[in-house]
Amino acid sequence: MTELSKTPVTPMVGRGLSAIGGPRAVRRLQTGQLEAFAESIRTFLIEKVCASGGHLGPNLGVVELTIALHRVFESPRDAILFDTGHQAYVHKILTGRAAAFDRLRQAGGLSGYPSRSESEHDWYENSHASASLSYADGLAKANELRGRADRSVVAVIGDGAMTGGMAWEALNNIGASRRPVVVVLNDNGRSYAPTSGALANHLHTLKQPGNHTSAGGRAGPNVFTELGFTYLGPVDGHDIGALHAALDQARALRQPVLVHAVTVKGSGFGPAEGDEADCLHAVGTVDAVTGRPVPTVGPPSPSWTSVFGQALLELADERKDLVAITASMLRPTGLYRMAVKFPERVFDVGIAEQHAVTSAAGLAMGGFHPVVALYSTFLTRAADQVLMDVALHRLPVTFVLDRAGVTGPDGASHHGMWDASLLGVVPGLRVAAPRDSHQLRSLLREATAYDEGPSAIRFPKGTASKDIQAVRRIGGVDVLSESGIRDVLLLSYGPMAHMCLQAATQLTQQGIGVTVADPRWATPVTPELLDLAANHRLVITVEDNSRTGGLGSTFAMCLRDHAVTTPVHVLGLPRAFLTHGPREQLLARVGLSGAQIASAVLRARAGKPLDHTTSTDGSLQ
Template sequence: MPQLDEITGPADLRALSGAEVTELAAMIRRFLVEKVTRTGGHLGPNLGVVELTIALHRVFDSPRDRILWDTGHQTYVHKILTGRAAGFDTLRRRGGLSGYPCRAESAHDVIENSHASTALSYADGLAKAYEIQGSTDRSVVAVIGDGALTGGMAWEALNNIAAAKHRPLVVVVNDNGRSYAPTVGGLADHLAALRTGPRADAGHLGPRGLFEELGLAYLGPVDGHDIEALESALTRAKRLGRPVVVHCLTEKGRGHRPAEQDEADRFHAVRAQPAAAAPARRERPSWTDVFGAELAELGAERPDLVAITAAMLAPTGLSRFAERHPERTFDVGIAEQHAVTSAAGLALGGLHPVVALYATFLNRAFDQVLMDVALHRAPVTFVLDRAGATGDDGPSHNGMWDLSLLQLVPGLRVAAPRDGATLRRALREAVAVDDAPTVVRFPKGSVGEDIPALDSCGGVDILRRAEHPDVLLVAVGTMATTCLETADLLAGHGFGVTVVDPRWVKPVPSGLLELGREHRMVATVEDNGRVGGVGAAVAQALCDHGATAAVRTFGIAQDFPDHGARGDVLAGSGLTSRHIARTLAEELAALDAVPRQGRPAPAAGHPAH
C-alpha cells in the first residue's frame, strides 16, 4: 500500500486490492482536509470525487486515454493520483501547484479549464481527431458536474456527440445536486427523478431518460462512492464503443462532516488558515459585502430592480437582496449568455435588471452584451466582481479583460470605484440610467479606507493637485492608492503630479481632456490588460481633441498571469508605485533634460532608488 507521496502515476493503483483501495480513499480525504484547509482552495468538490477519480484512473489508462474535467476545480484527487501530492503545501501559491488543471504540470492535464460547460466540446473534438487518425485504442472521457450541464455550450456538444453513434466517448455526469449552490432548472428536476430509479450493474442500461432520447447510451444512476460499482459501470461504458453517459451520484464534501452539513456551500472553497492563531482584529468588509448591502437597500427603494445570478448567488453578493426580494431574484444556472439576454428581456418589460457576475465570466456573454443589450439600449446594470487581478485561482479567473472588451460596446458606460463610498455612489448612478447599459466593476478582497476627493473637474475627482503640472496621473478604480504613493515618490524628486480618479471611465470624461492639456504627460494606471483598456481610450480621446501631452499607459501585461496573490500579479506587471515612479521619472527626463525655469530641478537618482 503506497503512501500518497509515493504514487507516481495511475499505474500504481491497479495492483491494489479492494481493501487497499478503500484505505486509499480514506487516506486521500484526510490529506485533502489537512492540506486544503491550510492553503485554501476547493475542498467540498474534491471530497466528493475521491472514489470516482480512483475508479477512473483504474479503468482508463491516462494520459494515453484522455480524461477531461469540467470544471477543473474538482481535480485535486486527480493531481494526487498523477504524482503531485508533494506539491499540495504550495497549492495556489506563486510558483506552486495550480488549483486547476495545468498542462505545464503534467501530461495527465489535457485542458486548462475553469469556466464551466466546456469539456464536452473538447472531448467531441478529441474523439473526432482520433477517429480521423485511425486511432482506435484510445478512450476519451469527460467528467462534468451536474451544475455545468445547465450551460448551453454543454448541450451544443451533447447534440453533436449523440449524432455519431459509432464514435466512442464516455461522459461521466458527477451529480451532487450542487454547483456553488443547489442546481436549478428543469434539468436538475430531471436528474433528481433519475436518482430515484434503479442503479446500474455491469450488464444493464439504466432507465430511459433525456440522455437516451438524444441517442446516448445511459448507465446509472451509480453510487459515486462505491468504487466497485463505479469500476463496473466505467468498464461497461468503455466496452460499448459508442457515446455513453455514466450518471454518478456523489455527495459534495463527503467524509468531512462540516462540509457534508454545509447548506451555504462555505466549504465549496475555503480560505487559507494561518499556521498560528493571529491576534483578533476587526476585518474590513469585502467589496462584495458593500455591493450586496447597497443593492438590498436599493431594492427596497426601487420595486423595478431585479437581480440575476448565474449559479453564484452568495459569491456575487446577491444573498441579501434575495432574502428581502425573493420574487425579484433569478438564478439561471451556469448560463451567462442566457442571463444577459434574459436581462435584456426584463428591461424591455419595464424593469431594471442587475446582473452580478465575476468579471472573467462576462467574457462568455460578450455578444449578448453587444447585440442583445447595447443595440437595444436596454437599461441593464452589470456588476463585475473579481475585476482586475484575482491571483490564486490562476489565469482563467483574472478579470483583466472587461475594460478592453467593453470599450467596443457603443453607448455602454463603465464605473470603476476606488473605495466603498464611490462603489455605493456608482451603483446608485448606474441603476438610475434608463436609456443605456451600465457596468460597475470592483476587485476581490477587502475594501480599504475611503479616499476623499479634494475637488472635481468635468466629472473627474481630483485626489491630489500639483503645483507644477508635469504629470496627470489617472487612477482607475482601486489603483488610486498606488497612484497617490507614486505621486509622493515623484514629488520627493521635484516632479509635480496631479492624481485624478474619473470614477466613470467609459466614456472618457471631459474633465480628463481639460486636465490633460494642462500637463506635459498623462499616465493611466489600471488593473486591466494594457491593450484596448482605459489607457488606450484616454490616449485616443486626447489625440482627437488636439492635446499634445505624451501619454503613458500602465496595466497588466497582455499575457495569462500565473496563479499567486493579487499583489504578485500586479507586481509582475510593474503595477507598483516604485516601478511606475521610476518609469515616469525617466520618461520626463527624456522629454526635457534641461532644468525648468521657476521649478525645482529633479533630484539626482530615481524615485525607486
C-alpha cells in the same frame, strides 16, 4: 514518471501518497486496499487544503470517482477531462503531484486547476464551466481521424456545469456521432449552491427508486437516451466497486455513454457536508477540524463583494423595479441578501452567462432595471449578448463585475483582466471602476438610475480599499491630490488610486508636480478630463486591466480625437496569461507598485521607453 514497484502499496497520508508516481500504481492496488486508500486521500486533502486554501468540497466529493477513473482508464493514453477543473485535486495526487500540495495555489507552486505545463495527464487548464464535452468531442474526432480506435475520451462534468448551454451543444453532437465518448455526470445536486432548473428536476426523477439499472441493464427513456447516449446509472459515486463496473461497461461499449454518478459534495468532512451554503466549495485558510476560517487580528474588513451586496439591497428597498440575475453564484457575487428579502426579484439561471445577459435584456424591455452580477472572467463568455442583445437596443442593464483585474491564487483563467477591453468597443456602454467602498456605493446608485443604455462596474477580489477623499471634484472627475505645479497627471482607474498616490508622494519629494485624478466613470471620457489632461505636460494612465485596448488606450485615443497633444503613456497588465500568486506580488511583477509607477513617470519625463512587461512571445506589449 516513476511508478511504484509491484509490491502491494500500503496507503498512507503524506509521504505515502507522495510515493504515488502515476496511475499505474493506482491500478496495482488490491481491491481490499481501496477503501483505506480513499480515506488517506480524503485526510490528505483536508489537511493540505485547509492550510493553504482552495477548493475543498468539490474534491472531497470525487475521491472514489477519481480512483475508479484511473483504474479503468489509462491516462494519458485515454484522455480524462475535468470540467470546471477545481475538482481535479485527487487527479493531481494520483498522477504524481501529492508532494507539491504544500505550495498549492502559491506563486511558482501547484495550480488549483489542471495545467498542461504541470503534467501530461492534464489536457487543458480549465476553470470555465461546461467546456469539457466540446473538448471531448474534438479529441474523439481526432482519435477517429488518426485511426486510434483503442483510445477512450472521458469527460467528468457536474450537474451544475450541465446547466450551461455549451454542454448541450456538445451533447447534441456527441450523441449523434456514435464515437466512443464517456460522459461521467458527477451529480451532487449543486454548483456553488443547489442546482436549479428543469434539468435538476429531471436528474432528481432519475435518482428515484425504480430507475436504477444494473450492470448490463438499460434505463428507460430520458433526456440522455433521446440524445443518443447509452445511460448507465444512477451509480453510488462513493462505491469504487460499483463505479468500476459501470465505467468498465461504458468503456467496452465503444459508443456515446453517460454514467450518472451520484456523489456528496464535501463527503467525509462533517463541516463541509453540514454547510448548506456551499459545502465549503472554496475556502481560505480554515481550521482542519471545524472548517471555520482561522481568526484574523482585529475585526474583519468588508470585502468588495459584501459592500456591493449591502448597497444593492438598500437600492432594492427603494425601487421595486430593480431585479438581479446571477449565473449559479448567488453568494459569491453578493446577491444572497437580496435573494433572502426579495426572492421573487432575484434569478439564478444556472451556469449560463449568455442566457443571463439576454434574459436581462428581456427584463429591461419589460420595464425593469436588471443588475447582472458575474465574475469578470465569466462575462467574456457573453460578449456577443452584451453587444447585440443589450447595447444595440440601448437597454438599461447594469453589469457588476466581481473579481476584475488580478485575482491572485486562481490563476490565468480567473484573472479578470479583459473585461474593460471587451466592453470598450460596445457603443453606448459606460464603464466605472470604483476606488473604494464609498465610490462603489455611489457608482452603483448612478448606474441603476441611468436608463439610456447599459453600464458596467468593475472591482477586484478581496478586501475593499480604504476610502480616499477627493480634494475637489471637476464635473464627474475626482482630484485626489495635487501639488500646484501641473507637470504630470496620474490618471488612476479604480483601486489603483492607492498606488498612484504612493507614486505621487515619491515624485513630489523630488520636486515634480503631480496631480492624481480618478475619472470614476472611465467611459465615456468627460470634457473636464480632457481639459485636465490638456493642462499638464504628461499623462500616465494606470489600470488593473490589459493595456491592449484598455481604459488608458481608450483615453489616449479620445485625446487624439479632440486634438489634445499632451503625451500619454499607458500602464496596465501585459497581453499575456498571468500565473497564480498573491495579487500584490503579481501587480509588482508587471510594474504596478507605487515605486514602479513613480519610476515609469521619471522615464517618461526623460523621454526614455517604459519598461513594460513582455508578452509570452517576448514582444513588448
